[in-house]
Amino acid sequence: MSARAGVVVTGTEVLTGRVTDRNGPWLAEQLRRHGVDIGQVVVVGDRPDDLAAALRFLQNAGVDLIITSGGLGPTADDLTAEVVAEVLARPLELDPALHARIGDIIERLNRARGRQTEPSAAAGTRKQAMVPQGAAVLEPVGTAPGLVVPAAAGVAGAPVVVLPGPPYELQAMWPAALAQPMVQQALAGREELRQHTLRLWGTSESELAGLMREQAEKLAGLEITTCLRDGELEVVSRFHPVAQQRYDDFAAMIVSTYGDAVFSVDGGTLEEIVGRLLTEQGLTIGTAESCTAGLLAARLADVPGSSSYLQGGVVSYANEVKHSLLDVPVGLLETVGAVSAEVAEAMARGVIARLGTDLGVGITGIAGPGGACPGKPVGLVELCVLGRGSRLARRVQLPGDRADVRRRSVAVALHLIWRLLTEAERSPS
Amino acid sequence: MSARAGVVVTGTEVLTGRVTDRNGPWLAEQLRRHGVDIGQVVVVGDRPDDLAAALRFLQNAGVDLIITSGGLGPTADDLTAEVVAEVLARPLELDPALHARIGDIIERLNRARGRQTEPSAAAGTRKQAMVPQGAAVLEPVGTAPGLVVPAAAGVAGAPVVVLPGPPYELQAMWPAALAQPMVQQALAGREELRQHTLRLWGTSESELAGLMREQAEKLAGLEITTCLRDGELEVVSRFHPVAQQRYDDFAAMIVSTYGDAVFSVDGGTLEEIVGRLLTEQGLTIGTAESCTAGLLAARLADVPGSSSYLQGGVVSYANEVKHSLLDVPVGLLETVGAVSAEVAEAMARGVIARLGTDLGVGITGIAGPGGACPGKPVGLVELCVLGRGSRLARRVQLPGDRADVRRRSVAVALHLIWRLLTEAERSPS
Known part of the structure; x- marks a missing residue:
């Protein structure tokens, strides 16, 4: 049996979707590597009652460890330390040394920005230095310290690791949290998963x-x-x-x-696998994008080291750009229209010619909500990949909204690149 | 007092972050418009016990309505209907008419793909047609029907709206769910929020x-x-x-x-506001991106109708492309290096010249993890916006990983565009 953990993500901005939570998934993956399974991620707004209810729910679910992210800032709506202290019956106390260290950090940050530290910031600094009795402090990466808070004697419950919300701070603080004896003990007896x-x-x-x-x-x-x-x-x-x-x-x-x-078969994503194949085969690639407007190039560039095969690309949103930077003939645009197999192929050909790459990809389509015309509905996308003496073209009718159509077009394009790069393996001539 | 709702998002793929949940935030926004507040979004994997615990937690929290997303597919790990039925003490029964309708949908889908319906799919179809006693069926948008399930007589608790996981299906099904008398009754007495x-x-x-x-x-x-x-x-x-x-x-x-x-002041995002200003001022824009590799163009194109001002752009990942498509002088690249204020400006100038736009944006930087050199650490990004007789340049040192640096670079670029477009208002000459 694995040890089990629960995660509470706080922040009205996450609850209402203005910010996408990256901490729950990241923590789930880190814990899994240590043989710890996550059963629930609870997202709550900046309301103390909701946060307390979420902590009690996970305690009652019998998890071995609880991790919270967010709610450690200086503003009055950041309440995680207070609520965790209350749920675990551990009164808050000012940690004077920590108070001084946070003050130094803020002073330094303001100096770097050429600003004075406003007196109004003092309350926030003091707030961030309040520590539940018996808790271990995790040194700040930004301005907020993390905490490992054990339940008080006589209060049943798993220890709570309190981490800051910004993913960069949370990730940098994680090794120190994991090294805490209270955390190690909570997760003892775990088995690899x-x-x-x-x-x-x-x-x-x-x-x-x-x-x-x-x-x-x-x-x-x-x-x-x-x-x-x-x-x-x-x-x-x-x-x-x-x-x-x-x-x-x-x-x-x-x-x-x-x-x-x-x-x-090894969990690699399409862009990673395509990147590996391009590297192995010593090939370069260029993109010519209309409706996806840079998303394919950006996804190829998500992979560190992609500069060795991705030369670049052209976002040819306007027809003039399809002509001026990709040499798509004006006559072709006029006769068959920008969203056509012919133009997708001409775009791919154009980017190869202009960038001198081995492979070229052309994407042109109607992402919506506007732009449809008779015979060419929203979601119609034409794709073409050229290179290594091959040509793969695809016409697809994609469902969903503007963002869905664009994202799915990129997935189809990556898949076509993969097919072209693995063609030789599949059909040995 | 507003009515309150809770959301349960199911799916191990969401819990572990392989898929980003879009349903919780979307539902939060829809409910808010109807004066209903969401206190918690609970993400659980495809395990019946965890889902049941989440439903009971929200019931105990006293919400007026619970909405689930996901877990309605044909596979054995899709268990939402069964678990909701159990928690609300409503036994499942086969709905023969629904069974026939789902069968027709699957038959039609397979015919469209030129395939035979495999006999192995029959168990899945039957599973999707099992309905808790007393529940209202919401017609399938994909293959899965939704449900509105009231608690059994004698069982306390809010009704549960069971919706499919794919955002497109969930959103299309939502109006029918909201129109259900059981849902209307649960949310009665709500006040605008x-x-x-x-x-x-x-x-x-x-x-x-x-x-x-x-x-x-x-x-x-x-x-x-x-x-x-x-x-x-x-x-x-x-x-x-x-x-x-x-x-x-x-x-x-x-x-x-x-x-x-x-x-x-109206909640508009930076790309929306920039788009509005460009439209009002009748200006066009082009992008020249190195480290961001298309992300700025893609974000500008997120806005429907952006084709009226976004002409396109160049992703100049390789130096050769900076020269060949943006006319950045080779000598400049050799003397000051690709990541320099001079090259950012030359890129902006180049895209204006090549695309004939009013504004041009140049971005060049080191996103990492590799690519740093003496005096040019990871996170260093040079930006330049030219147009309307103005020039705004910025050198920033951004924190975070490769994805953070690229995303933040785009935010700085959008802000510079905004400044340039609002300069006249701020300092009337």
Whole structure:
């Protein structure tokens, strides 16, 4: 049995979606590596009652450790330390040395910005130096210290690790939190929990579900979840080391059943795998994007070291740019229209010619909500990948809103690049 | 007092961060518009016990309505309907008419793909047609129906609205859910809840916190939360209509205190505001991006209708592309290096010349983790915006990882564009 942890993410900005939580997922992955499983992530606003209720819920669920993120700032709506102290029956006390250290940090920050420290900031500094009795302090990465707070004697419950909300601060503080004896003790007896991911393109979730039902006996001991997203079917298996052989058999069965629909057996993302193939084959790539307007180039560039194969690209939102920077003939634009297989191919050809790359990708489509015309509805996207003497083109009709259509277009483009780069393997001539 | 709702998002892929939840935030915003407040969003994996615990937690928290997203697919790990039925003591029954309708949908989908419906899919179809006694069925948008499930007689608790996980399906199904008499009744007596957002650039959260502490009395009745992100300070106020005057006074006070640091008083995002200004002033824009590799163009293009001002751009990841498509002199790249104020300006100038736009933006920097050199650490980014006879340049040293540096660079660039477009207002000559 693994140790279990629960996470509470605080912040009305997260609850209402103005900020996307990155801490819950990051903590889930860190904990998994240490054999700790997360059962729940609770997102609450900046209201003390809701936060207290979430902490009590996780305590009652019997987790071994609770981690909170956010609510440690100087503003009055940042209340995590106070609420955790109350739930664990640990009164807050000013830590004078910590108070002085936070004051120094703020002074230094203001000096660097050429500003005076406003007297109005003093209350906030003092607030950040209030520590529950018996808690361990984790040194600030920004201005806010973290805490590891044990339940008071006589109060049942897991210790609570209190971390700041900014992902950069939380991640930098995490090793110190993990090293705390209270945390180590809470997670004692844990067992390694492995996770492996397969990624398939264009496979139906129902079909895989049927296959898994038939094989249910052979899958005992594997926790398998599937998720379909932008055309990719992701199959994630979690298991204890004792089930490794069962997992290997399952992965082999998937590969033999679905063949080259399986594009990733090691959890690599499409952009990472494409990047690896380009590097291995010593090829460069350039992009020519209309409706996606830079998203494909940006996703290729998400991979560190991508500058060795990504030369660059052209965002040709306007027809004039398709002509002036990608040499798409004006006549072609007039006769078949910007959203056409011919223009997608001309864009790919143009970017290869202008950038001198081995591969070129052209994407042109109608992301909506406007821009549809007879025969060309919103969601229609034309794609073309050229290079290595090959040409792969695709016309797709994508569902969803503007953001969905653009994101899915990029997924299709990456998949076409992958196909072109692995063609030789698949059909040896 | 507003009605309150709780949301449970299911899916191991969301819990572990492989998929970012978009449903919790979307539902929060929809409910707010109807005067319903969300206190908690609980994310759970595909484990029945964890889902049941989350439902009971929200029931105990006394919410008026619970909404779940996800877990309605055909696979064995999709368990939401079963668990909701159990928690509300409503046994599942096969709905034969629904069963037939889902079968038709799957048949049609497979025909469109030119495939046969596999016999292995039958169990999944049957599973999706199991309905808790007394529940209302919401017609499928994809293949999965939604449900509105009341608690059984004698079981205390709010009704549960069960919606599919894909955001497109959930959003399309929402109006039907809201129209259900059980939902209307649960939310009866609600009162309008207003929300207004101010956005400031380069203002410290501590300073604002001090100001808000001093003014605390005047802010009674306003629930104000602040959030600092990528250089932007977002101030969100929620209040009942009776507090409108207090909010107006607060907003006026912020504007008079912080002057032109306030760039948005109506919740508009930086790309929306920049888009509006470009449209009003009849100007076009082009981008020249190195380290951000298309992210700025893509963010400008997030705004529907952006094609009227965004002509396009160049992703000049390689130096050769900076020269060949943006006319950055080779000698300049050799003497001052690609990451320099001179090259950022030459890129902006180049994109204006090549695309014939009114404004041009150049961004060049070191996103990391590699690429640093003496005097040019990771996080150093040079930006330049040219146009309307003006030039705004900025050298910034940004914290965080590769993704942070790139995202923050885009925020700084958008802010520079905004400054340039509002210069005339700020300093009338």
